[in-house]
Amino acid sequence: MSITNSSPAVSSGVGPRRRYSLAARALFTAMDLLYGKGGSVRKYRVLEIVARVPYQAWENVAYVAITHTSDTPTFAREIHERVVTVRDQQDNEQWHLLILEEMLHSTGHQRTLIRDRLLPQLIAFTYYQVSWLLYVLHPGWSHRLNADFEDHAEHEYFSWAEDNPELETTPWESVFADDYGHHATVADLFRSIGADERRHKLESEAQMAVPRFGDR
Numbered sequence: 695m696s697i698t699n700s701s702p703a704v705s706s707g708v709g710p711r712r713r714y715s716l717a718a719r720a721l722f723t724a725m726d727l728l729y730g731k732g733g734s735v736r737k738y739r740v741l742e743i744v745a746r747v748p749y750q751a752w753e754n755v756a757y758v759a760i761t762h763t764s765d766t767p768t769f770a771r772e773i774h775e776r777v778v779t780v781r782d783q784q785d786n787e788q789w790h791l792l793i794l795e796e797m798l799h800s801t802g803h804q805r806t807l808i809r810d811r812l813l814p815q816l817i818a819f820t821y822y823q824v825s826w827l828l829y830v831l832h833p834g835w836s837h838r839l840n841a842d843f844e845d846h847a848e849h850e851y852f853s854w855a856e857d858n859p860e861l862e863t864t865p866w867e868s869v870f871a872d873d874y875g876h877h878a879t880v881a882d883l884f885r886s887i888g889a890d891e892r893r894h895k896l897e898s899e900a901q902m903a904v905p906r907f908g909d910r
């Protein structure tokens with residue numbers, strides 16, 4: 695995660711895409727139809743609104759699990775440690791969102807009611823319900839969906855930096871730089887965000903094989 699200052703530039707090293715599930719493909723297709731097939735800061739802002747919600751859903755389920763396991767403090771503590779991890783990832787997504795919001799605002803983009811306000815909320819609400827339900831039924835399913843989402847985001851951000859060479863010489867300044875990490879150029883910033891998404895993906899892939907609370 696890039697929360698320290700003066701983070702070094704991140705090299706690409708993007709591997710092949712995961713084999714996306716039907717649910718993930720449906721989401722990516724809907725995003726392409728609504729916000730265009732190519733990348734854009736406007737589209738990535740929506741991606742980041744949606745990116746936080748699985749972590750919120752998992753945190754919610756974990757807190758309920760802590761309530762029901764508090765008579766076994768060691769186990770409850772183990773669940774709490776999961777909460778701390780997902781909260782950290784959620785906060786990381788939040789910095790991504792705030793940085794992209796700031797970037798979009800600086801271009802003078804005027805938000806539209808449907809595509810910039812209502813639809814992102816609707817997509818995030820639906821995605822939250824799906825992530826929550828999958829997590830309750832079988833956490834590995836929810837982690838798999840998130841791994842697909844994060845893999846897609848990782849590829850999007852690295853491609854965006856590569857496809858827009860002018861970003862290599864565009865300095866990045868932000869009121870969130872002290873919180874997220876300082877990067878010399880906008881290209882470095884996007885590669886850093888892409889590396890964060892890769893880390894989220896790897897964490898979800900690792901969690902796919904872990905049994906749910908109470909099954910171990």
Ligand SMILES: [Fe+2]
Nearest residue numbers: 742745787790
């Ligand atoms: Fe993100």
Ligand SMILES: [Fe+2]
Nearest residue numbers: 745844891894
């Ligand atoms: Fe992510």
